[in-house]
Amino acid sequence: MRAKPRLLALDMDGTLLDSRKQVSPRTLSAVRELTGRGVVVALSTGRGLAEIADYSRELAFLTHASLDSGGLVYDLRARRAIHRSSIPREELVACLDAAEAEGAMTHLATCSLSVVQRGLIRRCAEFNVGVYRSMFERNYTEVDDLRSYALEHADEVVKVDIHHHDAAGRDRSRKALEAKTELVLADAEVGSLECTPQGVSKASGLQRLCELLDVPIELAVAVGDDDNDLAVLHAAGTAVAMGNANERVRAACDLVVADCDHDGIVEVIERLF
The missing domain is CATH 3.30.1240.10 (Hypothetical Protein, Haloacid Dehalogenase-like Hydrolase; Chain: A; domain 2)
Structure with missing residues (x-):
């Protein structure tokens, strides 16, 4: 029997966030409940600290994030950088x-x-x-x-x-x-x-998080919708495309769920966790 996944890595725009750039109440509740079961839910986003500030209150239960497409791996609870990679x-x-x-x-x-x-x-x-x-x-x-x-x-x-x-x-x-x-x-x-920088992507960010949290990357699920998610989707043990994902992302994934306006993340949680 395949081991249950232990980490869910979520892109934000077009994935966790709907087309209005909001987290729906149903998705928020499902993600919160998942963390309560001991599963790590981490942001895996091209956004940086300033760009996630609007969500700091409602996502305060999250502990870790790969920001800036892997350029900044961050401890959200301690408010400190775990790793950063500067552009030469x-x-x-x-x-x-x-x-x-x-x-x-x-x-x-x-x-x-x-x-x-x-x-x-x-x-x-x-x-x-x-x-x-x-x-x-x-x-x-x-x-x-x-x-x-x-x-x-x-x-x-x-x-x-x-x-x-x-x-x-x-x-x-x-x-x-x-x-x-x-x-x-x-x-x-x-x-x-x-x-x-060279070698830095959402995939490298996820790898660092998995090493930090002692989670085999094979037990990580990554979810995304656009080309900047392709690296992390290839790296994770299970790759999921949102219903609004482009064809390149869909082709790279093991599973396609509902789009970001119809709580696709809830479907991910129900089907894989």
């Missing part, structure tokens, strides 16, 4: 150059802040991330010169998001960065490119 300075400059060439919106994630160029939040719909505007306005730090900030805080940057006007722009940035860097690049949203 020269590769950070390459990200800034690629974004500038496309007129893109760049987001820098540090261990505590989400930083953007002043004035771009009000234009975020142009970069296909308008659904996040209210969150950006509440939780992001705006600076007058993002390049100067990045160079002054280069050792603190664990992830760069480049939000493009379209997917074609993202493809050009990807090619430019693949030629100049060894960064891990993952597509997200309509035209966003997530950039993390």
Whole structure:
């Protein structure tokens, strides 16, 4: 008989969160009940600390998270970093150059802040991330010169998001960065490119959590919906696609459940735990 899974790794946007960027009451109750049974539920998200702040109260029962696509592994209860991986300075400059060439919106994630160029939040719909505007306005730090900030805080940057006007722009940035860097690049949203240091992904974040919590990764279940989840879905013992997942994610998974607006996470818990 196959051992029961001991860890549930949840992506947030399009997975734990519905299309309104909320956790439904039914999903919240099921996740809370699961942790009460001794199963570890960990966030496995591209969001950083500033970007999960809106959920800190309702998800206060969670203890661990892989944030910034594995760039920051975090103890939520103790409010401390367990591990962080900074982007090398020269590769950070390459990200800034690629974004500038496309007129893109760049987001820098540090261990505590989400930083953007002043004035771009009000234009975020142009970069296909308008659904996040209210969150950006509440939780992001705006600076007058993002390049100067990045160079002054280069050792603190664990992830760069480049939000493009379209997917074609993202493809050009990807090619430019693949030629100049060894960064891990993952597509997200309509035209966003997530950039993390070499060897760092949601998969490496899950691996660190499993080692920390003494859980074999074969007993971890990962759930996601987009290309930036592919690495962790391949790494986990069981991979689950949300009903709203793209075809690449569906093809990589063992199971497909209901979409994020119809409590797919509840189905995961009922079927696997």
